[in-house]
Amino acid sequence: MTPASIQLPFNFAFGSEADFHSFCCEAANAPLFHQLQQDTRAQGQFLWLWGAGGCGKTHLLQAFCQAHPEAIYLPLEKLLAYEPQSLASLQHSSLLVLDDMELVAGQPEWEEQLFNLCQQLLVNGGRLVCTALSPPALVQFRLADLQSRLQLALVYEVHELSDAGKASVLTERARQRGIELREEVVNFILARNQRNLHDLMAVLDQLDRQALAEQRKITIPFIKACLHW
C-alpha cells in the first residue's frame, strides 16, 4: 500500500506537485515551513494553519501528509456529506489532518463531535493538524469548549506569496508542463488575472489546453485571444 493510498479519502487525490519541494516558501512563511518539516509532536498535539483562500494551506497540508504516511487527510468539505458521528471513527488516529475547519462552525452536532474528537485525541496522544480561513479564536464556533481546546494549537498564518513569488510559481508550474513562459507573459497574466494561486493555476490550465489544441506557444497575443483580455 503506498503512503498516498493510505492518506487519500475516496476519490480525492493530491496534486502530484503538492510536496514541500514544490512549495515556494518566502521569508514570511519560513517559520511555519520549518515547523512542518520538523516533528510537530515537539510543539504539542495540535497545529493550526490559517490564511486566505489560495495562499497554499492545502498544498502545505498535502506536502505534510506526503511526509507522514500515517496521516489521515480529510477535507471537511467532503466529510460533511457524512453524518457527524463519522468523526468518532477517527478517535484512534495518530495523526489527523483536517482541511477547512470553518466549515463545521455553527453546526452544533458537528461541533460537538469535533469537540469529542479533540478530547479523545488529547487523551490518546493523537495529533491534529488543520487549516481554516482564520485563527481558532476567530472561527465562529458556537461551542466555547471546542474553541478553547483548539486555542491550544500552535497557530501559524500562511502568508500569501508576493507577486514575485507568484510569478516564480507560475513559471515553474508551466515549466513542469513543458511550457516556457517568458517574463513579460507572466507579468501580463499577473497584471490582468485574479492573483491568488488557485485562479492563476486555473488560467494556466486553460491556456495549456488551448495552446495544445491549437498547437501554439503561449504568447501575449495568444492569451488576449484565448481569454478575451
Added chain:
Amino acid sequence: MSISLWQKCAVCLKRELPAQQFNTWIKPLQAKSLNNGLQIYAPNKFVQEWVNEHFLAKITEVMTELAKGAAPQITLSVASRETALPAEQDQKIEDQSVFDEEPQDAHLSEDLLERALSDTRDPVSASQGSSPSMSIQDGQRQGIGNSTSSRKLSFRGELNKNYTFNNFIQGKSNQIARAAAAQVASNPGGAYNPLFIYGGVGLGKTHLMHAIGNHLIQKNPSAKVVYLHSQTFVGSMVSALQLNAINEFKRYYHTADALLIDDIQFFANKERSQEEFFHTFNAIFEGGRQIIMTCDKYHSEINGLEERLKSRFGWGLSVAVEPPDLETRAAILMNKAIHEQIVLAEEAAMFMAHKLRSNVRELEGALKKVIAHSRFLDEEITVPLIKDALKDLLAIQSKLISVDNIQRTVAEYYKIKMADMISKRRNRSVARPRQMAMCLSKELTNHSLPEIGSYYGGRDHTTVLHACRTINDLRKSDMDMEEDYQNLMRSLSS
C-alpha cells in the same frame, strides 16, 4: 466457515496494520456469513467508503491466502435495521484477543441511545451511527439480551498525573476554588459534597479536579477515584445498555470513592443520561463519598437540566473560577515555561499576559508559538521576539479591539445609547459608563490619550486621564465596578 475466516483475517490485519489504522477502520467492522460469501458491515457510510477504498483489496488478499485460494465473495455495506443480524446467525469472534482492547468511551448521541433502548435485540441497528469501536463490541456480542457473562465492560477514568495542587497557579481569580478543592482533597465526603466548580472555558477547572483526584490517590492508593468527562459517562452508559451490562455500569460508578465529572453542561437535554447520573449521584452521596463536578456555568443556569439535579448540585459547595488577573497569567506562563525547560523572563511573561487575556489555553498556545519561534531563530525569548512571533495574533486583536467596538460593547452592557458616549451629558448614569469606556480604550488600544479623547466627543486628554484614575480607584473600593470591568474586559478580549 466464512466467519471463522474473517476472524483469522482480522488477526492477520491486526498484525500487519498499525494499531491506529486497525482500530480506526477494521475494528468497527462486523461480518455475517452468506450462502457463498461474506457480508461485512461498516458502522457508517464514511467507514464503508474508506474501507472500500483502502482496505478491501487487502482484506480480499488476506482471505484468499487464508482460504488457500477459495476465499468467499466479500460484500461491504453499511449496517442498518434492514441488515440486522438474526440471533442464530450472529457472528462469533473466537479469537477474542483480536478485539479485546478496552471498550471505548464512544460519544454517542441521545438518538442512538434511544435506538439502543428501544431495540436492544438489534445490535446492528443499534450500532448505526455510533463510533466504530462501539459497534465492534456489538459484533462480538453473542446476541444482545443474552448473557453477557463472557463479555467485559470496562470503564475508563484516568487521572492526569500532571495536574496537581503544586503546579496550580493561584491568584485572586481562583483562590477560593483552590482552597475548597484542597479542603475536599483533605476531607472527602465531608461538608463540601458535592463540590461544584464552575467558570468559563480554559480557566483551570479540570486542573483543580484532577489535583483533588491525585491527592486522594496519593493519600490512599487503593481508593477508587473515577475521573471522566460527562460525554464519556454518556458513552459508557450507552455501551452498557447495548451490552446489556447496565448493572455492571451501575456497580462500577456507584461504588466509586470519589466521582469526578467534567463539563456536566453536556448532560443538558440528554434525559436518559441525566436519569442515570441522578441515581449515580444519589448512590455516591448517600454512601458519604465525594462527588466533584465542573461546569461552564452556575448549576441553576444550566438549561435543559432537570430541576432535581440542579438542586442536588447545590447541596454542597459551589465555587467559581474567574479569568486570571495579569499577575496570575504571567505566573501561569512562567510556570509552563519552566515545565518546557525554557527561560521566560518576568518582563516577557508580563508582556504576553498583558496582551492575552481570554483564557489559559490561549496563553498556552501563544507560548508554544513563542517557543517555536525562538527555536527557529535560535534566539532567547525577549519582548521583541514575542512581538515578532505573535504579530499575526496581535494584529488581529488590535483590529478587533477598536475604540468604536469598546464604545458599542460598553453602551450595550450598561444599556445606554451609543450617542451618550460622545454627548456632553454629565449625569452619573451616562458619565460612569463613558469613563469605563475611556479606561478600557486606554487599556486595550495603543491610541494616545488625545486620540482617545477625540473619539469621545473631542474631549481633552486630561479628561481621559481623570476617567482612568476614577475607574481604577472605584475598582478597588466597589466590588460591582470591579466585576463590570472584568466582564467587559473578558467580553472585549476573548
